[in-house]
Amino acid sequence: DAGVTQSPTHLIKTRGQHVTLRCSPISGHKSVSWYQQVLGQGPQFIFQYYEKEERGRGNFPDRFSARQFPNYSSELNVNALLLGDSALYLCASSLQGGSNQPQHFGDGTRLSIL
Amino acid sequence: EDQVTQSPEALRLQEGESSSLNCSYTVSGLRGLFWYRQDPGKGPEFLFTLYSAGEEKEKERLKATLTKKESFLHITAPKPEDSATYLCAVQATGGFKTIFGAGTRLFVKA
Numbered sequence: 001d002a003g004v005t006q007s008p009t010h011l012i013k014t015r016g017q018h019v020t021l022r023c024s025p026i027s028g029h030k031s032v033s034w035y036q037q038v039l040g041q042g043p044q045f046i047f048q049y050y051e052k053e054e055r056g057r058g059n060f061p062d063r064f065s066a067r068q069f070p071n072y073s074s075e076l077n078v079n080a081l082l083l084g085d086s087a088l089y090l091c092a093s094s095l096q097g098g099s100n101q102p103q104h105f106g107d108g109t110r111l112s113i114l
Numbered sequence: 115e116d117q118v119t120q121s122p123e124a125l126r127l128q129e130g131e132s133s134s135l136n137c138s139y140t141v142s143g144l145r146g147l148f149w150y151r152q153d154p155g156k157g158p159e160f161l162f163t164l165y166s167a168g169e170e171k172e173k174e175r176l177k178a179t180l181t182k183k184e185s186f187l188h189i190t191a192p193k194p195e196d197s198a199t200y201l202c203a204v205q206a207t208g209g210f211k212t213i214f215g216a217g218t219r220l221f222v223k224a
Contacts, residue, residue, distance in 0.1 A: 041217075045211045048211070104160060106157050
C-alpha cells in the first residue's frame with residue numbers, strides 16, 4: 001500500500017511569493033495534519049483536518065492556511081513568504097482526528113526561501 | 115502549557131553498548147505518547163504508542179516505557195543501522211495538537 005505522498009519534494013521561492021504544498025494520505029485515512037520542521041528541531045504542529053473540517057491550529061500566522069478535499073487529500077498554502085518560512089513541511093495522516101492513533105508521515109516538502 | 119523535553123540532545127554509542135533516551139512531558143491529561151524514528155531527509159517513522167503509566171512496548175532492539183512524567187526508549191545492543199534521530203511526541207486530552215520534542219540524535223559506531 002502507498003504511504004503518505006507529498007509534492008513537490010523540493011521548492012525554491014523568493015520572499016513575498018506564495019506557495020501551495022500537496023499531500024495525499026494513506027488510503028482509508030480521513031485525517032491529515034501539517035507540520036513545520038526546522039533543522040535540528042522537532043516538527044511543529046500547524047493544522048489538523050478531519051472530514052474536511054479544521055480540527056486544530058497551531059501558533060502560526062494567518063499567512064498559513066489549509067484545506068482538505070472530499071478525497072481526503074490536502075493542501076497547505078503559505079502567503080507572503082518570509083525567509084523564516086524555510087523548513088521541511090511534513091504531512092501526516094491517521095484514521096481519525098482527535099484520537100490517540102499514531103500518525104504516519106510523508107517525506108515532506110523542503111521549502112527554501114531566497 | 116503542554117511541553118515535551120528530550121535528553122540527551124545527542125548520544126554516541128559503540129555497537130553493542132546499550133543505553134536509554136529520555137522524554138519528559140507536561141500535559142494536562144495524556145491521551146497518548148508516541149515514539150518516532152527519523153532518518154536524514156525522511157519523514158518520521160512511527161515506532162510505538164504508549165497510553166498509560168506502567169505500559170511497555172518492544173520491537174527488536176527497542177523497548178519503550180512510560181511513567182506519569184516521562185518515557186524512556188531503551189536500546190539494547192545497538193547496531194550502526196540504529197543511527198537516527200528519535201522523536202517523542204504527546205497528545206493531550208481535549209485537543210487535536212501533537213507536541214513533539216526536539217529529538218535525540220543517536221550515532222552508533224561499528
